[in-house]
Amino acid sequence: SQQGEEDPQALSIQEGENATMNCSYKTSINNLQWYRQNSGRGLVHLILIRSNEREKHSGRLRVTLDTSKKSSSLLITASRAADTASYFCATDRGSTLGRLYFGRGTQLTVWP
Amino acid sequence: EADIYQTPRYLVIGTGKKITLECSQTMGHDKMYWYQQDPGMELHLIHYSYGVNSTEKGDLSSESTVSRIRTEHFPLTLESARPSHTSQYLCASSEHSMNTEAFFGQGTRLTVV
Numbered sequence: 023s024q025q026g027e028e029d030p031q032a033l034s035i036q037e038g039e040n041a042t043m044n045c046s047y048k049t050s051i052n053n054l055q056w057y058r059q060n061s062g063r064g065l066v067h068l069i070l071i072r073s074n075e076r077e078k079h080s081g082r083l084r085v086t087l088d089t090s091k092k093s094s095s096l097l098i099t100a101s102r103a104a105d106t107a108s109y110f111c112a113t114d115r116g117s118t119l120g121r122l123y124f125g126r127g128t129q130l131t132v133w134p
Numbered sequence: 135e136a137d138i139y140q141t142p143r144y145l146v147i148g149t150g151k152k153i154t155l156e157c158s159q160t161m162g163h164d165k166m167y168w169y170q171q172d173p174g175m176e177l178h179l180i181h182y183s184y185g186v187n188s189t190e191k192g193d194l195s196s197e198s199t200v201s202r203i204r205t206e207h208f209p210l211t212l213e214s215a216r217p218s219h220t221s222q223y224l225c226a227s228s229e230h231s232m233n234t235e236a237f238f239g240q241g242t243r244l245t246v247v
Contacts, residue, residue, distance in 0.1 A: 053233045064140075064224055064238035065177075072233055110177070118232045119184070120165045121192075124177040 028111055028128040036133050041098040043128040045111030046091075052114050054087055055122065056096050059108045068096070068109075101132045137161050140225050140239035147215055147246055155210045155242045157225030166208040167236070169224040170194060177224060183208055184230075215246040 029044045045054070053072045057065040069085045071078045071094065078085045084097040098105055108129050112122040138159040147153055159166065164185045169177040169192075179192030183202040197219070198212050208227075212219055225239040 055235060057238075062222070062241070062243065064240045065226075065236075066238070067235040070233065070235055112236075114232075120228050120230075120232070120234070120236075121167070121179060121182060122236055123179075123193075124169075126174070126176045129174070 028109070028125045030128060031126065032129045032131070034131045034133065035101055037101060037103055039101055039132075041101050041105070041130055041132070043096045043109050043130070045094045045096070045125060047094075047111075047113050048092065049113070050116040051089070052116060052118065054085075054094050055112045056083075056085060056094075057110045057112060057124075059110065059127070061107075065110065098130075101130075103132050103134045105132050106130060138225065138227055138237050138239045140223075140242050142242060143240060144243045145245070147244070149214075149216055149246055151215050153212050153215055153244070155223055155225075155244070157208045157210070157239055158206050159208075159227045159237070160206060161227060161237065162205065163227035163237075164205065164230045165228045166202065167226045167228075168192070168198075168200060168208070168210050169226065170196065171222045171224055171241075173222075181210065215244075217246045220244060220246050 027046050055070045056068040059065045071087045082099045087094045108127040110127040112124045141156045166183045168181040171177045178194035180196040181200040183189045224241045226236040228236045
């Protein structure tokens, strides 16, 4: 069954705008991760945020985590056409075994 | 680029054929995984391994089988391919410790006709 649920399912913006994607989950977690997938390719890891962290930054990416609401958000600032991809959140459901559970992703399209 | 490789990238094969999808990683990771993904959908775990001679079935029932004879190699086999097996198959690996990222291969797009 699906763990993370990304919202929105699709997002279309202009270059230079910010893109915000949300993820909700249902169980306890040790960490939450965000991945990016270009069409027909494998996933690339973006950021891992631990359950005791509230915010993390990496370049133009900002991730927040609210464990009380079981939700996370990914903000991409100053979007570029090259950011066009699907973005997935994944959680470990509190397991230490390394298995990840993915949502259906948000398809982001950035128009030049 | 992650040091995890999948071959072939694309495969079109007839019903009833036996196929093996290859996955190799050079990072020395103990944990390896196979995910299945249909277009626009989430990834479903079908097999995983925590080390040599360790294999477990994932959450999505699959008629495929896997083996882990060497740390770096985690092939997936379908004894008799069917059109319902048409999908993208993604291999991943991660370190043994908790709170670690997964590294994905480029995927194999399988079409069974």
